Amino acid sequence: MRGTPEPDLAKATEAARDLLIALGLDLADDVLAETPGRMAKGYAELLTPREFDLTTFPNDEGYDEFVIARRIPFRSLCEHHLLPFVGVAHVGYMPGDRILGLSKLARVVELFACRPQVQERLTMQIATWLDGRLKPKGVGVVLEAEHMCMTLRGVQAAGTNTVTSALLGMARTDARTRQEFFSLVAAGL
Numbered sequence: 001m002r003g004t005p006e007p008d009l010a011k012a013t014e015a016a017r018d019l020l021i022a023l024g025l026d027l028a029d030d031v032l033a034e035t036p037g038r039m040a041k042g043y044a045e046l047l048t049p050r051e052f053d054l055t056t057f058p059n060d061e062g063y064d065e066f067v068i069a070r071r072i073p074f075r076s077l078c079e080h081h082l083l084p085f086v087g088v089a090h091v092g093y094m095p096g097d098r099i100l101g102l103s104k105l106a107r108v109v110e111l112f113a114c115r116p117q118v119q120e121r122l123t124m125q126i127a128t129w130l131d132g133r134l135k136p137k138g139v140g141v142v143l144e145a146e147h148m149c150m151t152l153r154g155v156q157a158a159g160t161n162t163v164t165s166a167l168l169g170m171a172r173t174d175a176r177t178r179q180e181f182f183s184l185v186a187a188g189l
């Protein structure tokens with residue numbers, strides 16, 4: 001499953017060269033000779049999720065408590081500056097009839113992180129995807145991330161973390177379930 005079309009590396013390299021020259025860099029300098037190509041590859045990698053298999057399994061045991069993967073590392077690019085934002089995701093759901101392999105929760109995060117994003121939308125997309133695919137009783141997603149566009153430039157608020165959350169189903173409507181989700185997420189922090 002891919003979120004983006006195949007990147008054109010030759011064209012991206014050429015464009016990166018033009019951008020760096022326009023920014024006043026001297027590309028005749030040997031140390032920068034390979035930089036446009038590396039930039040193109042670097043951005044392509046940040047924008048291309050690895051392919052993965054989305055197989056779900058029947059919930060034979062009838063497990064209906066939260067399944068939560070905590071501290072899934074992720075990186076994305078902010079759509080305003082194309083600078084990285086980097087952090088961890090806590091992703092949980094209360095299974096209905098279908099369950100998902102545990103490693104797949106990390107892949108779902110990656111699928112939506114590998115595109116220009118804002119953290120709020122990324123959080124919602126992960127939750128909505130799980131809700132649509134698994135029809136679970138509830139979904140909870142919490143993202144914590146440092147945005148380079150905020151910590152390295154602009155206000156330069158180094159060390160600031162932005163936290164977002166998305167709750168669906170019982171995690172949204174039932175206060176006790178919501179409380180349980182947040183305490184399970186917080187337990188490991």
Ligand SMILES: [Zn+2]
Nearest residue numbers: 078080081149
């Ligand atoms: Zn930004």
